[in-house]
Amino acid sequence: MTGRIHSLESFGTVDGPGIRFVVFLQGCPMRCMFCHNPDTWDVNAPVQYEMSPDELYDEVKKYKNYIKKGGVTVSGGEPLMQAEFVAEFFKICQQNGIHTALDTSGVIFNDKARKVLEFTDLVLLDIKTTDDTLHKTYTGCTRDNNHKFLEYLQQIGKPTWIRHVVVPGYTYDDRRLKAVADYLSQYSVIQRIELLPYHTMGRFKYENLGIKYPLEGVKDLTDEELKHAQTFFN
Ligand code: SF4
Incomplete structure:
Protein backbone atom coordinates (compact mmCIF):
# COMPACT_ATOMS: atom_id res chain seq x y z
CA MET A 1 0.00 0.00 0.00
CA THR A 2 1.40 3.37 -1.03
CA GLY A 3 0.40 6.85 0.10
CA ARG A 4 0.49 9.76 -2.32
CA ILE A 5 2.04 12.56 -0.29
CA HIS A 6 1.92 16.18 -1.39
CA SER A 7 4.52 17.32 1.14
CA LEU A 8 5.96 16.79 4.61
CA GLU A 9 6.63 19.26 7.40
CA SER A 10 9.00 18.14 10.16
CA PHE A 11 8.34 20.82 12.77
CA GLY A 12 4.69 21.83 12.48
CA THR A 13 3.33 23.95 15.33
CA VAL A 14 -0.19 24.84 14.17
CA ASP A 15 -1.79 21.46 13.45
CA GLY A 16 -2.46 20.00 16.88
CA PRO A 17 -0.70 20.08 20.25
CA GLY A 18 3.10 20.42 20.55
CA ILE A 19 5.65 20.09 17.79
CA ARG A 20 4.36 17.77 15.10
CA PHE A 21 5.45 15.90 12.02
CA VAL A 22 2.79 16.88 9.49
CA VAL A 23 1.91 14.82 6.43
CA PHE A 24 -0.08 16.54 3.67
CA LEU A 25 -1.79 13.98 1.47
CA GLN A 26 -2.73 14.61 -2.13
CA GLY A 27 -6.36 14.81 -3.22
CA CYS A 28 -9.55 16.51 -2.01
CA PRO A 29 -13.16 16.13 -3.22
CA MET A 30 -14.13 19.57 -1.92
CA ARG A 31 -13.54 22.88 -3.67
CA CYS A 32 -13.66 25.39 -0.85
CA MET A 33 -13.73 28.99 -2.05
CA PHE A 34 -11.25 29.95 0.65
CA CYS A 35 -8.88 27.01 0.23
CA HIS A 36 -5.23 28.05 0.30
CA ASN A 37 -3.98 24.67 -0.93
CA PRO A 38 -5.59 24.15 -4.36
CA ASP A 39 -2.42 22.31 -5.38
CA THR A 40 -3.61 19.41 -3.18
CA TRP A 41 -6.97 19.02 -4.97
CA ASP A 42 -6.10 16.81 -7.93
CA VAL A 43 -5.63 13.29 -6.64
CA ASN A 44 -3.61 12.39 -9.74
CA ALA A 45 -1.26 15.39 -9.69
CA PRO A 46 2.47 14.70 -9.36
CA VAL A 47 3.50 14.38 -5.71
CA GLN A 48 6.73 14.83 -3.75
CA TYR A 49 6.61 11.37 -2.18
CA GLU A 50 5.04 8.00 -2.69
CA MET A 51 5.67 5.85 0.37
CA SER A 52 4.34 2.85 2.24
CA PRO A 53 3.14 3.43 5.83
CA ASP A 54 6.39 1.82 7.09
CA GLU A 55 8.54 4.06 4.92
CA LEU A 56 6.67 7.11 6.14
CA TYR A 57 7.15 5.99 9.73
CA ASP A 58 10.89 5.65 9.03
CA GLU A 59 10.84 9.39 8.21
CA VAL A 60 8.91 10.17 11.40
CA LYS A 61 11.41 8.19 13.48
CA LYS A 62 14.17 10.67 12.59
CA TYR A 63 12.25 13.34 14.50
CA LYS A 64 11.01 11.21 17.38
CA ASN A 65 12.88 13.21 20.02
CA TYR A 66 11.42 16.50 18.80
CA ILE A 67 7.82 15.33 18.59
CA LYS A 68 7.76 13.50 21.94
CA LYS A 69 5.28 15.99 23.41
CA GLY A 70 3.54 16.53 20.08
CA GLY A 71 3.06 13.81 17.54
CA VAL A 72 2.08 13.32 13.94
CA THR A 73 -0.74 15.02 12.06
CA VAL A 74 -2.09 13.83 8.75
CA SER A 75 -3.68 16.62 6.75
CA GLY A 76 -4.36 17.38 3.11
CA GLY A 77 -6.09 17.84 0.83
CA GLU A 78 -8.51 15.46 2.45
CA PRO A 79 -6.58 12.65 4.16
CA LEU A 80 -9.58 10.31 4.21
CA GLU A 88 -2.08 1.73 8.73
CA PHE A 89 0.30 4.65 9.29
CA PHE A 90 -1.52 5.77 12.47
CA LYS A 91 -1.55 2.20 13.74
CA ILE A 92 2.24 2.04 13.44
CA CYS A 93 2.61 5.45 15.11
CA GLN A 94 0.40 4.47 18.05
CA GLN A 95 2.24 1.17 18.46
CA ASN A 96 5.38 3.29 18.87
CA GLY A 97 3.80 5.66 21.38
CA ILE A 98 3.33 8.58 19.00
CA HIS A 99 0.20 10.75 19.30
CA THR A 100 -1.89 10.86 16.11
CA ALA A 101 -4.06 13.71 14.85
CA LEU A 102 -6.31 13.69 11.80
CA ASP A 103 -7.01 17.03 10.11
CA THR A 104 -10.17 16.48 8.08
CA SER A 105 -13.15 18.24 6.56
CA GLY A 106 -15.33 15.25 7.49
CA VAL A 107 -16.58 15.05 3.89
CA ILE A 108 -15.87 11.32 3.72
CA PHE A 109 -17.73 9.28 6.28
CA ASN A 110 -17.75 5.53 5.72
CA ASP A 111 -16.32 2.32 7.20
CA LYS A 112 -12.79 3.17 6.07
CA ALA A 113 -13.01 6.58 7.74
CA ARG A 114 -14.31 4.96 10.94
CA LYS A 115 -11.36 2.55 10.83
CA VAL A 116 -8.94 5.50 10.73
CA LEU A 117 -10.60 6.91 13.84
CA GLU A 118 -9.74 3.72 15.74
CA PHE A 119 -6.08 4.76 15.48
CA THR A 120 -6.62 8.51 15.89
CA ASP A 121 -6.01 10.26 19.21
CA LEU A 122 -7.32 13.67 18.18
CA VAL A 123 -9.48 14.92 15.31
CA LEU A 124 -9.08 18.43 13.92
CA LEU A 125 -12.43 18.91 12.20
CA ASP A 126 -13.15 21.79 9.81
CA ILE A 127 -16.57 23.37 10.06
CA LYS A 128 -17.09 25.59 7.03
CA THR A 129 -20.62 26.81 7.86
CA THR A 130 -23.77 25.41 9.46
CA ASP A 131 -25.98 26.64 6.62
CA ASP A 132 -26.75 23.81 4.18
CA THR A 133 -27.19 26.05 1.15
CA LEU A 134 -24.09 28.11 1.87
CA HIS A 135 -22.08 24.95 2.48
CA LYS A 136 -22.79 23.82 -1.07
CA THR A 137 -21.87 27.26 -2.38
CA TYR A 138 -18.68 27.56 -0.34
CA THR A 139 -17.38 24.01 -0.87
CA GLY A 140 -19.25 22.36 -3.76
CA CYS A 141 -20.35 19.60 -1.34
CA THR A 142 -23.29 19.07 0.98
CA ARG A 143 -22.89 19.37 4.71
CA ASP A 144 -24.38 15.95 5.50
CA ASN A 145 -21.20 14.00 6.08
CA ASN A 146 -19.55 16.78 8.06
CA HIS A 147 -22.51 16.69 10.45
CA LYS A 148 -22.57 12.88 10.60
CA PHE A 149 -18.84 12.89 11.24
CA LEU A 150 -19.16 15.18 14.26
CA GLU A 151 -22.13 13.17 15.55
CA TYR A 152 -19.99 10.04 15.34
CA LEU A 153 -17.06 11.70 17.12
CA GLN A 154 -19.48 12.55 19.94
CA GLN A 155 -20.82 9.00 19.98
CA ILE A 156 -17.36 7.45 20.35
CA GLY A 157 -16.06 10.17 22.69
CA LYS A 158 -13.19 11.17 20.42
CA PRO A 159 -11.23 14.28 21.51
CA THR A 160 -11.93 16.93 18.87
CA TRP A 161 -10.66 20.37 17.97
CA ILE A 162 -12.78 22.44 15.63
CA ARG A 163 -11.39 24.79 13.00
CA HIS A 164 -13.47 27.47 11.37
CA VAL A 165 -12.14 29.89 8.77
CA VAL A 166 -13.40 33.44 9.21
CA VAL A 167 -13.75 35.16 5.85
CA PRO A 168 -14.82 38.81 5.44
CA GLY A 169 -18.18 38.99 3.68
CA TYR A 170 -18.74 35.25 4.06
CA THR A 171 -18.33 33.65 7.48
CA TYR A 172 -17.35 36.91 9.23
CA ASP A 173 -20.90 37.69 10.23
CA ASP A 174 -22.27 37.77 13.79
CA ARG A 175 -25.40 35.85 12.85
CA ARG A 176 -23.46 33.09 11.14
CA LEU A 177 -20.85 32.92 13.89
CA LYS A 178 -23.65 32.56 16.42
CA ALA A 179 -25.18 29.73 14.39
CA VAL A 180 -21.83 27.90 14.37
CA ALA A 181 -21.32 28.51 18.10
CA ASP A 182 -24.84 27.31 18.94
CA TYR A 183 -24.37 24.21 16.83
CA LEU A 184 -21.02 23.31 18.37
CA SER A 185 -22.12 23.93 21.95
CA GLN A 186 -24.07 20.65 21.98
CA TYR A 187 -20.92 18.52 21.52
CA SER A 188 -18.99 17.72 24.69
CA VAL A 189 -16.10 16.05 22.81
CA ILE A 190 -14.97 19.43 21.53
CA GLN A 191 -11.93 20.51 23.53
CA ARG A 192 -10.98 23.55 21.57
CA ILE A 193 -12.22 25.79 18.77
CA GLU A 194 -9.80 27.65 16.53
CA LEU A 195 -11.04 30.56 14.45
CA LEU A 196 -8.65 30.88 11.54
CA PRO A 197 -8.35 34.25 9.81
CA TYR A 198 -8.78 34.20 6.03
CA HIS A 199 -5.65 35.31 4.18
CA THR A 200 -4.69 35.63 0.54
CA MET A 201 -1.29 33.94 0.80
CA GLY A 202 -2.46 30.96 -1.27
CA ARG A 203 -3.50 33.18 -4.16
CA PHE A 204 -0.32 32.63 -6.19
CA LYS A 205 -1.08 28.89 -6.23
CA TYR A 206 -4.31 29.53 -8.13
CA GLU A 207 -2.39 31.63 -10.64
CA ASN A 208 0.22 28.88 -11.06
CA LEU A 209 -2.54 26.32 -11.64
CA GLY A 210 -4.43 28.59 -14.05
CA ILE A 211 -7.53 28.55 -11.81
CA LYS A 212 -9.57 31.71 -11.36
CA TYR A 213 -9.23 32.98 -7.78
CA PRO A 214 -12.73 32.53 -6.27
CA LEU A 215 -12.49 35.32 -3.70
CA GLU A 216 -11.19 38.08 -5.92
CA GLY A 217 -11.25 41.38 -4.04
CA VAL A 218 -11.79 39.85 -0.59
CA LYS A 219 -9.24 41.23 1.84
CA ASP A 220 -7.40 39.37 4.63
CA LEU A 221 -9.29 39.28 7.91
CA THR A 222 -7.70 41.96 10.12
CA ASP A 223 -6.48 41.36 13.68
CA GLU A 224 -9.34 43.53 14.97
CA GLU A 225 -11.91 41.52 13.03
CA LEU A 226 -10.46 38.26 14.31
CA LYS A 227 -10.59 39.58 17.85
CA HIS A 228 -14.20 40.61 17.38
CA ALA A 229 -15.07 37.17 16.01
CA GLN A 230 -13.30 35.47 18.93
CA THR A 231 -14.96 37.65 21.53
CA PHE A 232 -18.35 37.24 19.90
CA PHE A 233 -17.83 33.52 19.53
CA ASN A 234 -16.74 33.08 23.16
S1 SF4 B 1 -11.32 20.67 2.40
FE1 SF4 B 1 -9.37 21.71 2.81
S2 SF4 B 1 -8.02 21.08 1.13
FE2 SF4 B 1 -10.10 20.56 0.50
S3 SF4 B 1 -10.78 22.31 -0.69
FE3 SF4 B 1 -11.46 22.64 1.41
S4 SF4 B 1 -9.85 23.85 2.39
FE4 SF4 B 1 -9.00 22.98 0.48
Whole structure:
Protein backbone atom coordinates (compact mmCIF):
# COMPACT_ATOMS: atom_id res chain seq x y z
CA MET A 1 0.00 0.00 0.00
CA THR A 2 1.40 3.37 -1.03
CA GLY A 3 0.40 6.85 0.10
CA ARG A 4 0.49 9.76 -2.32
CA ILE A 5 2.04 12.56 -0.29
CA HIS A 6 1.92 16.18 -1.39
CA SER A 7 4.52 17.32 1.14
CA LEU A 8 5.96 16.79 4.61
CA GLU A 9 6.63 19.26 7.40
CA SER A 10 9.00 18.14 10.16
CA PHE A 11 8.34 20.82 12.77
CA GLY A 12 4.69 21.83 12.48
CA THR A 13 3.33 23.95 15.33
CA VAL A 14 -0.19 24.84 14.17
CA ASP A 15 -1.79 21.46 13.45
CA GLY A 16 -2.46 20.00 16.88
CA PRO A 17 -0.70 20.08 20.25
CA GLY A 18 3.10 20.42 20.55
CA ILE A 19 5.65 20.09 17.79
CA ARG A 20 4.36 17.77 15.10
CA PHE A 21 5.45 15.90 12.02
CA VAL A 22 2.79 16.88 9.49
CA VAL A 23 1.91 14.82 6.43
CA PHE A 24 -0.08 16.54 3.67
CA LEU A 25 -1.79 13.98 1.47
CA GLN A 26 -2.73 14.61 -2.13
CA GLY A 27 -6.36 14.81 -3.22
CA CYS A 28 -9.55 16.51 -2.01
CA PRO A 29 -13.16 16.13 -3.22
CA MET A 30 -14.13 19.57 -1.92
CA ARG A 31 -13.54 22.88 -3.67
CA CYS A 32 -13.66 25.39 -0.85
CA MET A 33 -13.73 28.99 -2.05
CA PHE A 34 -11.25 29.95 0.65
CA CYS A 35 -8.88 27.01 0.23
CA HIS A 36 -5.23 28.05 0.30
CA ASN A 37 -3.98 24.67 -0.93
CA PRO A 38 -5.59 24.15 -4.36
CA ASP A 39 -2.42 22.31 -5.38
CA THR A 40 -3.61 19.41 -3.18
CA TRP A 41 -6.97 19.02 -4.97
CA ASP A 42 -6.10 16.81 -7.93
CA VAL A 43 -5.63 13.29 -6.64
CA ASN A 44 -3.61 12.39 -9.74
CA ALA A 45 -1.26 15.39 -9.69
CA PRO A 46 2.47 14.70 -9.36
CA VAL A 47 3.50 14.38 -5.71
CA GLN A 48 6.73 14.83 -3.75
CA TYR A 49 6.61 11.37 -2.18
CA GLU A 50 5.04 8.00 -2.69
CA MET A 51 5.67 5.85 0.37
CA SER A 52 4.34 2.85 2.24
CA PRO A 53 3.14 3.43 5.83
CA ASP A 54 6.39 1.82 7.09
CA GLU A 55 8.54 4.06 4.92
CA LEU A 56 6.67 7.11 6.14
CA TYR A 57 7.15 5.99 9.73
CA ASP A 58 10.89 5.65 9.03
CA GLU A 59 10.84 9.39 8.21
CA VAL A 60 8.91 10.17 11.40
CA LYS A 61 11.41 8.19 13.48
CA LYS A 62 14.17 10.67 12.59
CA TYR A 63 12.25 13.34 14.50
CA LYS A 64 11.01 11.21 17.38
CA ASN A 65 12.88 13.21 20.02
CA TYR A 66 11.42 16.50 18.80
CA ILE A 67 7.82 15.33 18.59
CA LYS A 68 7.76 13.50 21.94
CA LYS A 69 5.28 15.99 23.41
CA GLY A 70 3.54 16.53 20.08
CA GLY A 71 3.06 13.81 17.54
CA VAL A 72 2.08 13.32 13.94
CA THR A 73 -0.74 15.02 12.06
CA VAL A 74 -2.09 13.83 8.75
CA SER A 75 -3.68 16.62 6.75
CA GLY A 76 -4.36 17.38 3.11
CA GLY A 77 -6.09 17.84 0.83
CA GLU A 78 -8.51 15.46 2.45
CA PRO A 79 -6.58 12.65 4.16
CA LEU A 80 -9.58 10.31 4.21
CA MET A 81 -9.33 9.97 0.43
CA GLN A 82 -6.45 7.63 1.34
CA ALA A 83 -8.07 6.23 4.46
CA GLU A 84 -6.50 2.75 4.36
CA PHE A 85 -3.03 4.25 4.15
CA VAL A 86 -3.75 6.64 7.04
CA ALA A 87 -5.18 3.85 9.22
CA GLU A 88 -2.08 1.73 8.73
CA PHE A 89 0.30 4.65 9.29
CA PHE A 90 -1.52 5.77 12.47
CA LYS A 91 -1.55 2.20 13.74
CA ILE A 92 2.24 2.04 13.44
CA CYS A 93 2.61 5.45 15.11
CA GLN A 94 0.40 4.47 18.05
CA GLN A 95 2.24 1.17 18.46
CA ASN A 96 5.38 3.29 18.87
CA GLY A 97 3.80 5.66 21.38
CA ILE A 98 3.33 8.58 19.00
CA HIS A 99 0.20 10.75 19.30
CA THR A 100 -1.89 10.86 16.11
CA ALA A 101 -4.06 13.71 14.85
CA LEU A 102 -6.31 13.69 11.80
CA ASP A 103 -7.01 17.03 10.11
CA THR A 104 -10.17 16.48 8.08
CA SER A 105 -13.15 18.24 6.56
CA GLY A 106 -15.33 15.25 7.49
CA VAL A 107 -16.58 15.05 3.89
CA ILE A 108 -15.87 11.32 3.72
CA PHE A 109 -17.73 9.28 6.28
CA ASN A 110 -17.75 5.53 5.72
CA ASP A 111 -16.32 2.32 7.20
CA LYS A 112 -12.79 3.17 6.07
CA ALA A 113 -13.01 6.58 7.74
CA ARG A 114 -14.31 4.96 10.94
CA LYS A 115 -11.36 2.55 10.83
CA VAL A 116 -8.94 5.50 10.73
CA LEU A 117 -10.60 6.91 13.84
CA GLU A 118 -9.74 3.72 15.74
CA PHE A 119 -6.08 4.76 15.48
CA THR A 120 -6.62 8.51 15.89
CA ASP A 121 -6.01 10.26 19.21
CA LEU A 122 -7.32 13.67 18.18
CA VAL A 123 -9.48 14.92 15.31
CA LEU A 124 -9.08 18.43 13.92
CA LEU A 125 -12.43 18.91 12.20
CA ASP A 126 -13.15 21.79 9.81
CA ILE A 127 -16.57 23.37 10.06
CA LYS A 128 -17.09 25.59 7.03
CA THR A 129 -20.62 26.81 7.86
CA THR A 130 -23.77 25.41 9.46
CA ASP A 131 -25.98 26.64 6.62
CA ASP A 132 -26.75 23.81 4.18
CA THR A 133 -27.19 26.05 1.15
CA LEU A 134 -24.09 28.11 1.87
CA HIS A 135 -22.08 24.95 2.48
CA LYS A 136 -22.79 23.82 -1.07
CA THR A 137 -21.87 27.26 -2.38
CA TYR A 138 -18.68 27.56 -0.34
CA THR A 139 -17.38 24.01 -0.87
CA GLY A 140 -19.25 22.36 -3.76
CA CYS A 141 -20.35 19.60 -1.34
CA THR A 142 -23.29 19.07 0.98
CA ARG A 143 -22.89 19.37 4.71
CA ASP A 144 -24.38 15.95 5.50
CA ASN A 145 -21.20 14.00 6.08
CA ASN A 146 -19.55 16.78 8.06
CA HIS A 147 -22.51 16.69 10.45
CA LYS A 148 -22.57 12.88 10.60
CA PHE A 149 -18.84 12.89 11.24
CA LEU A 150 -19.16 15.18 14.26
CA GLU A 151 -22.13 13.17 15.55
CA TYR A 152 -19.99 10.04 15.34
CA LEU A 153 -17.06 11.70 17.12
CA GLN A 154 -19.48 12.55 19.94
CA GLN A 155 -20.82 9.00 19.98
CA ILE A 156 -17.36 7.45 20.35
CA GLY A 157 -16.06 10.17 22.69
CA LYS A 158 -13.19 11.17 20.42
CA PRO A 159 -11.23 14.28 21.51
CA THR A 160 -11.93 16.93 18.87
CA TRP A 161 -10.66 20.37 17.97
CA ILE A 162 -12.78 22.44 15.63
CA ARG A 163 -11.39 24.79 13.00
CA HIS A 164 -13.47 27.47 11.37
CA VAL A 165 -12.14 29.89 8.77
CA VAL A 166 -13.40 33.44 9.21
CA VAL A 167 -13.75 35.16 5.85
CA PRO A 168 -14.82 38.81 5.44
CA GLY A 169 -18.18 38.99 3.68
CA TYR A 170 -18.74 35.25 4.06
CA THR A 171 -18.33 33.65 7.48
CA TYR A 172 -17.35 36.91 9.23
CA ASP A 173 -20.90 37.69 10.23
CA ASP A 174 -22.27 37.77 13.79
CA ARG A 175 -25.40 35.85 12.85
CA ARG A 176 -23.46 33.09 11.14
CA LEU A 177 -20.85 32.92 13.89
CA LYS A 178 -23.65 32.56 16.42
CA ALA A 179 -25.18 29.73 14.39
CA VAL A 180 -21.83 27.90 14.37
CA ALA A 181 -21.32 28.51 18.10
CA ASP A 182 -24.84 27.31 18.94
CA TYR A 183 -24.37 24.21 16.83
CA LEU A 184 -21.02 23.31 18.37
CA SER A 185 -22.12 23.93 21.95
CA GLN A 186 -24.07 20.65 21.98
CA TYR A 187 -20.92 18.52 21.52
CA SER A 188 -18.99 17.72 24.69
CA VAL A 189 -16.10 16.05 22.81
CA ILE A 190 -14.97 19.43 21.53
CA GLN A 191 -11.93 20.51 23.53
CA ARG A 192 -10.98 23.55 21.57
CA ILE A 193 -12.22 25.79 18.77
CA GLU A 194 -9.80 27.65 16.53
CA LEU A 195 -11.04 30.56 14.45
CA LEU A 196 -8.65 30.88 11.54
CA PRO A 197 -8.35 34.25 9.81
CA TYR A 198 -8.78 34.20 6.03
CA HIS A 199 -5.65 35.31 4.18
CA THR A 200 -4.69 35.63 0.54
CA MET A 201 -1.29 33.94 0.80
CA GLY A 202 -2.46 30.96 -1.27
CA ARG A 203 -3.50 33.18 -4.16
CA PHE A 204 -0.32 32.63 -6.19
CA LYS A 205 -1.08 28.89 -6.23
CA TYR A 206 -4.31 29.53 -8.13
CA GLU A 207 -2.39 31.63 -10.64
CA ASN A 208 0.22 28.88 -11.06
CA LEU A 209 -2.54 26.32 -11.64
CA GLY A 210 -4.43 28.59 -14.05
CA ILE A 211 -7.53 28.55 -11.81
CA LYS A 212 -9.57 31.71 -11.36
CA TYR A 213 -9.23 32.98 -7.78
CA PRO A 214 -12.73 32.53 -6.27
CA LEU A 215 -12.49 35.32 -3.70
CA GLU A 216 -11.19 38.08 -5.92
CA GLY A 217 -11.25 41.38 -4.04
CA VAL A 218 -11.79 39.85 -0.59
CA LYS A 219 -9.24 41.23 1.84
CA ASP A 220 -7.40 39.37 4.63
CA LEU A 221 -9.29 39.28 7.91
CA THR A 222 -7.70 41.96 10.12
CA ASP A 223 -6.48 41.36 13.68
CA GLU A 224 -9.34 43.53 14.97
CA GLU A 225 -11.91 41.52 13.03
CA LEU A 226 -10.46 38.26 14.31
CA LYS A 227 -10.59 39.58 17.85
CA HIS A 228 -14.20 40.61 17.38
CA ALA A 229 -15.07 37.17 16.01
CA GLN A 230 -13.30 35.47 18.93
CA THR A 231 -14.96 37.65 21.53
CA PHE A 232 -18.35 37.24 19.90
CA PHE A 233 -17.83 33.52 19.53
CA ASN A 234 -16.74 33.08 23.16
S1 SF4 B 1 -11.32 20.67 2.40
FE1 SF4 B 1 -9.37 21.71 2.81
S2 SF4 B 1 -8.02 21.08 1.13
FE2 SF4 B 1 -10.10 20.56 0.50
S3 SF4 B 1 -10.78 22.31 -0.69
FE3 SF4 B 1 -11.46 22.64 1.41
S4 SF4 B 1 -9.85 23.85 2.39
FE4 SF4 B 1 -9.00 22.98 0.48
